[in-house]
Amino acid sequence: xxxxxxxxxTLSLSPGERxxxxxxxxxxxxxxxxxxxxKPGQAPRLLIYDASNRATGIPxxxxxxxxxxxxxxxxxxxxxxxxxxxxxxxxxxWPPTFGQGTKLEIK
Amino acid sequence: EVQLxxxxxxxxxxxxxxxxxxxxxxFSFRSYDISWVRQAPGKGLEWVSGISGGGGTTYYVDSxxxxxxxxxxxxxxxxxxxxxxxxxxDTAIYYCAKGQYSVYGPFDDWGQGTLVTVSS
Numbered sequence: 496x497x498x499x500x501x502x503x504x505t506l507s508l509s510p511g512e513r514x515x516x517x518x519x520x521x522x523x524x525x526x527x528x529x530x531x532x533x534k535p536g537q538a539p540r541l542l543i544y545d546a547s548n549r550a551t552g553i554p555x556x557x558x559x560x561x562x563x564x565x566x567x568x569x570x571x572x573x574x575x576x577x578x579x580x581x582x583x584x585x586x587x588x589w590p591p592t593f594g595q596g597t598k599l600e601i602k
Numbered sequence: 603e604v605q606l607x608x609x610x611x612x613x614x615x616x617x618x619x620x621x622x623x624x625x626x627x628x629f630s631f632r633s634y635d636i637s638w639v640r641q642a643p644g645k646g647l648e649w650v651s652g653i654s655g656g657g658g659t660t661y662y663v664d665s666x667x668x669x670x671x672x673x674x675x676x677x678x679x680x681x682x683x684x685x686x687x688x689x690x691x692d693t694a695i696y697y698c699a700k701g702q703y704s705v706y707g708p709f710d711d712w713g714q715g716t717l718v719t720v721s722s
Contacts, residue, residue, distance in 0.1 A: 527706075529707055529708035529709075531647075531709075533647075537714075538697055538712035538713065538714055538715055539639075539647065539697075539709070539712055540712070541702075541708055541709060541710045541711075544702065544707075544708040544710075545708075550708075550710060551710075582646065582647055584647070584707055584708065584709075586703075586704070586706035586707040586708060587706075589661075589706075590649055590661075590663050590664075591637075591649045591705075591706045591707050592649065593646055593647040593648065593649070594646070595646045596646050596647075
């Protein structure tokens with residue numbers, strides 16, 4: 496099973512700042528890596544798929560990069576609604592697995 | 603807009619059973635694989651099970667193999683998760699999710715979830 500390790504566990508930033516979230520895989524997942532946002536009491540929402548493709552309706556301030564074992568989710572300028580938990584997920588190997596999450600909180 | 607609505611959660615004793623349902627609408631249901639993803643209270647996401655669009659292929663994480671069974675009725679646009687021999691560690695919110703490409707993901711639409719609590 497591929498283990499995805501996200502860092503940092505918690506990220507404290509202010510609105511308007513740039514956020515950089517990391518996801519590292521225990522072995523290569525090629526570019527089959529997705530990012531999700533989850534707010535309290537809500538289901539996850541797909542943000543980025545296949546490492547760098549924005550899902551439908553996702554604002555341009557969200558971008559993804561990486562391949563192999565190292566991936567980055569960047570939020571260029573934080574809006575108040577972006578403070579949430581973010582998960583990465585790989586679909587290259589069985590079973591599909593998620594990272595443990597990064598909580599993005601308001602500083 | 604795609605809609606996925608889960609139901610069937612509740613409180614059950616250890617060793618008991620529950621059947622979850624996921625009713626889908628507003629997309630070509632039989633064309634998409636559907637997965638179940640769970641989230642224990644205060645924890646992260648865990649993929650549990652999935653089923654191909656035609657229903658002929660099913661998938662399970664090792665921890666539920668032999669206890670859970672996924673099925674679908676494409677005439678009713680509904681996916682089911684039969685959960686037997688439930689354990690305390692199965693306590694979680696269970697989401698159904700539509701696979702954009704496969705049961706592996708990515709998951710581009712999710713239901714609101716249904717809570718399963720296994721406790722005596």
